[in-house]
Amino acid sequence: MVSRLSVTIVTATILLTFQIARGSQAPPLRSESFEVASIRANKTTATFRGGSCRGRDSVYSPGAPIVPPLGRCVFRNVTAVELISSAYDLGWNLNQIALLLKGGPPWIRKDRFNVEAKAANANVSKSELLMMLQQLLKERFSLRVHREPQQVSGFALVVAANGPLMSVASPSGSRLVVGDFDRIEARSATVTQLVEALSNRSTVGGPVVDRTGLTGIYDFTLKFSPDLKADTSEPTPDGPTIFRALETQLGLKLRPERVPIQTLVIEDIKRPSEN
Numbered sequence: 001m002v003s004r005l006s007v008t009i010v011t012a013t014i015l016l017t018f019q020i021a022r023g024s025q026a027p028p029l030r031s032e033s034f035e036v037a038s039i040r041a042n043k044t045t046a047t048f049r050g051g052s053c054r055g056r057d058s059v060y061s062p063g064a065p066i067v068p069p070l071g072r073c074v075f076r077n078v079t080a081v082e083l084i085s086s087a088y089d090l091g092w093n094l095n096q097i098a099l100l101l102k103g104g105p106p107w108i109r110k111d112r113f114n115v116e117a118k119a120a121n122a123n124v125s126k127s128e129l130l131m132m133l134q135q136l137l138k139e140r141f142s143l144r145v146h147r148e149p150q151q152v153s154g155f156a157l158v159v160a161a162n163g164p165l166m167s168v169a170s171p172s173g174s175r176l177v178v179g180d181f182d183r184i185e186a187r188s189a190t191v192t193q194l195v196e197a198l199s200n201r202s203t204v205g206g207p208v209v210d211r212t213g214l215t216g217i218y219d220f221t222l223k224f225s226p227d228l229k230a231d232t233s234e235p236t237p238d239g240p241t242i243f244r245a246l247e248t249q250l251g252l253k254l255r256p257e258r259v260p261i262q263t264l265v266i267e268d269i270k271r272p273s274e275n
Contacts, residue, residue, distance in 0.1 A: 032135045034073075035120040039140055039272050042077045042112035049112070051075030052086070053133060055126030071122030073133055075115040080108035080141060080269065083115065087133040088145075088264055091200040099152060099207070103266035111271070144267040154206035154259035157195055159214070163251015166218040181226040182239070188217050198254070203242045209259045212252065222249055 051066050052058070053073035060067050068074035075083060081101060085091065090100045117136060119129060137143040169188040184197050191214045198208040203226060224245035239245070246252045 032132065033139070034117040034132050034136060037117035037136050037140070038115065039136075040114045042114050044077070046077050049077035049082070050092075051078060051115070053126055053129035055124050055129050058126045069118075069122070071119040071124050071129070073115065073117045073129055075113070077112045077114065079110065079112060080104075083113070083133070084108075084137060084143065084145075084264070084266075087130055087137055089130060090264065093200045093202050095202055095205070096200055096207070099263075100261065101264050101266070102148075104269055107271065108266075108269060113272075140272040142268060142270040144269070145264050146267060147262045148265055150261055150263050151258050152207065152261055154257060154261075155198075155204065155208045155254040156211040156257040156259065157191070157198065157208055157246075158211045158253050158255050160247045160251050160253040162247070163253075164212070164214060165249065165251035166220045169217045169219040171217050182224060184222040186218065186220050188219065190215075190217060198242075201242060204254065207259050207261050208254065209257070211255075220250055222246065 048065070051074050052060075052068060054060075054068040054070055056070065066074055066076065075086070081097060081104070082092070085097045085101060090097055117133065119132060171188070184194070186194065191210055191212050195208045195210045198204050199206075203224070222242075222245055223239065224242040225239040240248065243254055246254060
């Protein structure tokens with residue numbers, strides 16, 4: 001469903017950055033729609049693209065290229081697929097999006113748009129903004145979708161023989177996970193949040209499910225090479241692979257396994273009229 005996280009695509013080679021943040025359970029939606037929203041075609045040749053929705057519980061890495069004002073969604077030079085992925089929280093990993101989002105005409109993966117949308121009340125959560133973004137896609141793109149279960153090749157996160165090695169955190173802390181190209185940093189985070197972060201990494205190469213049985217709150221920093229090489233035994237010139245780093249630094253292990261996912265299937269979508 002992009003930031004230094006939410007995740008932002010920042011170069012012509014489509015480098016990805018992401019942020020995943022989870023706060024306390026969001027209150028009921030104040031509104032299903034934005035107060036003001038603008039969607040315009042991007043006809044430039046710019047290679048930079050990305051964006052996110054900033055709620056009161058959003059967290060961004062230092063130096064994030066696009067940090068919207070509070071209570072707004074801002075996207076630059078993005079496809080309809082990337083907008084849908086952001087709205088339905090599918091992540092910004094292109095392989096992950098291809099796995100989770102099905103259907104639709106070719107233009108949704110080629111045409112680019114600039115989108116700005118403002119909630120009536122700036123003090124909204126990120127989940128509320130994503131619900132509003134879903135509604136905006138329904139209204140302006142005539143988007144209709146449904147979900148379908150599927151079994152695919154992925155990984156199970158399990159406790160390694162030497163683990164776990166994560167520090168137990170105070171339950172009163174703000175739960176968040178912030179990711180970069182070569183690290184994942186967590187404060188008062190759950191293993192579920194780590195699994196979500198790993199599923200969005202192109203260096204992992206598939207969805208991840210939690211088989212650790214760990215239910216605590218943890219602090220940790222995971223450092224690894226951004227190289228896509230998945231060999232767990234040999235370090236790259238930039239450090240250990242994410243597979244090796246998980247085992248040596250956190251005492252966890254990724255085990256290949258068929259895993260269940262929920263795909264989002266596009267039933268209908270139309271090009272929006274500009275405003």
